[in-house]
Amino acid sequence: LETVPTIKALRSKAEAIRALELEKTLARLGEGMTNKQKKAVEDLTKSIVNKLLHGPMTALRCDGADPGAVSQTLANMEALERMFDLAA
Amino acid sequence: LETVPTIKALRSKAEAIRALELEKTLARLGEGMTNKQKKAVEDLTKSIVNKLLHGPMTALRCDGADPGAVSQTLANMEALERMFDLAA
Amino acid sequence: PESVHCQQALKEGKRLLKNGSAGAAMVRFEKAHMLARSLGDRVKERRAVRGLAAASRLAGQPRQAVKHLLRVLEISRDMGDFVGDADAYGTIADIYTDIGEFEHAAEYYDKYIARMDNTGSPV
Amino acid sequence: PESVHCQQALKEGKRLLKNGSAGAAMVRFEKAHMLARSLGDRVKERRAVRGLAAASRLAGQPRQAVKHLLRVLEISRDMGDFVGDADAYGTIADIYTDIGEFEHAAEYYDKYIARMDNTGSPV
Numbered sequence: 001l002e003t004v005p006t007i008k009a010l011r012s013k014a015e016a017i018r019a020l021e022l023e024k025t026l027a028r029l030g031e032g033m034t035n036k037q038k039k040a041v042e043d044l045t046k047s048i049v050n051k052l053l054h055g056p057m058t059a060l061r062c063d064g065a066d067p068g069a070v071s072q073t074l075a076n077m078e079a080l081e082r083m084f085d086l087a088a
Numbered sequence: 089l090e091t092v093p094t095i096k097a098l099r100s101k102a103e104a105i106r107a108l109e110l111e112k113t114l115a116r117l118g119e120g121m122t123n124k125q126k127k128a129v130e131d132l133t134k135s136i137v138n139k140l141l142h143g144p145m146t147a148l149r150c151d152g153a154d155p156g157a158v159s160q161t162l163a164n165m166e167a168l169e170r171m172f173d174l175a176a
Numbered sequence: 177p178e179s180v181h182c183q184q185a186l187k188e189g190k191r192l193l194k195n196g197s198a199g200a201a202m203v204r205f206e207k208a209h210m211l212a213r214s215l216g217d218r219v220k221e222r223r224a225v226r227g228l229a230a231a232s233r234l235a236g237q238p239r240q241a242v243k244h245l246l247r248v249l250e251i252s253r254d255m256g257d258f259v260g261d262a263d264a265y266g267t268i269a270d271i272y273t274d275i276g277e278f279e280h281a282a283e284y285y286d287k288y289i290a291r292m293d294n295t296g297s298p299v
Numbered sequence: 300p301e302s303v304h305c306q307q308a309l310k311e312g313k314r315l316l317k318n319g320s321a322g323a324a325m326v327r328f329e330k331a332h333m334l335a336r337s338l339g340d341r342v343k344e345r346r347a348v349r350g351l352a353a354a355s356r357l358a359g360q361p362r363q364a365v366k367h368l369l370r371v372l373e374i375s376r377d378m379g380d381f382v383g384d385a386d387a388y389g390t391i392a393d394i395y396t397d398i399g400e401f402e403h404a405a406e407y408y409d410k411y412i413a414r415m416d417n418t419g420s421p422v
Contacts, residue, residue: 001278001279001282004269004273004278004281004282004285005273007269007273007281007285008269008270008273008274008281011266011270012270014140017136017139017140018136021132021135021136021139022132022136025128025129025131025132028128029124029125029128032122032125033121033125034120036117037117037120037121037125040113040116040117041113041129041132043113043259044109044110044112044113044129044133045132045133045136046259046262046263047109047259048105048106048109048110048133048136048137049136049140050262050292050293051105051109051292051293052102052105052137052140052141053140053292054289054292054293055171055172055173056171056172057285057288057289057292058171058289059167059170059171061282061285061286061289072170075163075167076167076170076171079147079163079164079167079168080167080171082147082160082164083143083144083146083147083164083168084143084144085143089401089402089405092392092396092401092404092405092408093396095392095396095404095408096392096393096396096397096404099389099393100393131382134382134385134386135382138385138415138416139415139416141415142412142415142416145408145411145412145415146412149405149408149409149412
């Protein structure tokens with residue numbers, strides 16, 4: 001459960017990047033695109049981010065049953081906080 | 089320098105995800121898009137991936153001068169290999 | 177014409193959300209929701225409910241927001257369109273994190289993680 | 300007409316690359332390169348050189364591939380278009396990694412990392 005705020009912070013960091021880049025692209029060429037196309041591009045950005053973050057997110061979740069797994073999950077958490085600059 | 093193969097493995101993992109998702113989207117709606125639009129969508133996917141990976145990639149590079157930094161870089165490397173399943 | 181009004185209400189709701197006007201946004205999304213239901217347009221209905229969730233969250237009504245997001249998941253199931261499910265589960269978990277209910281948050285993050293690798297198909 | 304031939308050669312080159320036909324791809328990219336230069340079309344010229352880099356790499360000519368990629372970076376600098384620079388530096392580093400020259404790889408990964416956070420502007 002200690003990793004819950006880290007999951008949220010990592011999600012929000014990734015979402016900020018995704019939303020900003022998408023907005024810049026749509027501002028530049030959104031005029032000539034249909035709503036269906038815009039939606040597909042939005043879904044594309046979401047699925048790339050989701051697939052990329054699947055590994056790190058999984059590494060932040062563990063059952064807590066096995067003490068070895070707990071310490072590894074905490075190591076993963078610390079590494080992710082360092083790497084993605086997720087100071088709480 | 090020990091982290092060099094990890095950087096390559098992480099790049100290639102991310103690129104595989106990006107290219108596959110982009111291809112799926114373009115196959116679905118590429119017909120109705122101009123070359124300029126396709127290029128912009130491709131650039132969008134690249135810049136999202138680059139911005140997301142900037143932190144982890146930076147964490148894999150260090151001067152090697154400071155021994156504390158070296159051990160932290162190795163810890164980052166191990167965490168990334170676990171999380172992104174980058175078995176060499 | 178009703179469809180145009182609905183579209184317009186969604187658009188205004190979104191703009192108000194961005195401005196931080198939770199109450200005014202909620203009114204627009206409620207209108208859009210009503211119109212979408214009378215039109216039988218499930219895509220717009222879902223967008224309206226998603227808007228209601230965001231407006232509730234912004235207005236400091238986290239439990240109401242969760243309720244709306246669970247409704248979003250229900251509509252998606254009816255439609256057989258699961259693309260946004262990871263998103264919805266993740267947002268529910270974020271809300272539980274905000275209010276300190278980490279057990280609930282963890283439960284929903286697990287559902288989020290289970291869906292993030294295979295967008296587009298049910299798990 | 301020359302522009303169409305150039306476009307076509309690029310397209311065929313790409314398809315051949317996908318099939319793993321390095322030699323045949325190289326011929327197409329060389330043709331595209333020549334046409335692009337005679338047309339003064341720098342965007343197509345860069346695409347052709349990028350194709351030559353990929354084909355060289357596939358053909359087991361890593362140093363040739365690096366040379367082409369450095370040329371891609373030169374053309375980008377001339378054009379003032381730096382969007383693909385992180386990509387090019389990263390690929391050069393990958394090639395050095397493949398041939399075990401980790402010092403060179405590290406040097407180019409540093410350039411790659413310096414450019415990945417601000418795509419579109421020079422560093």
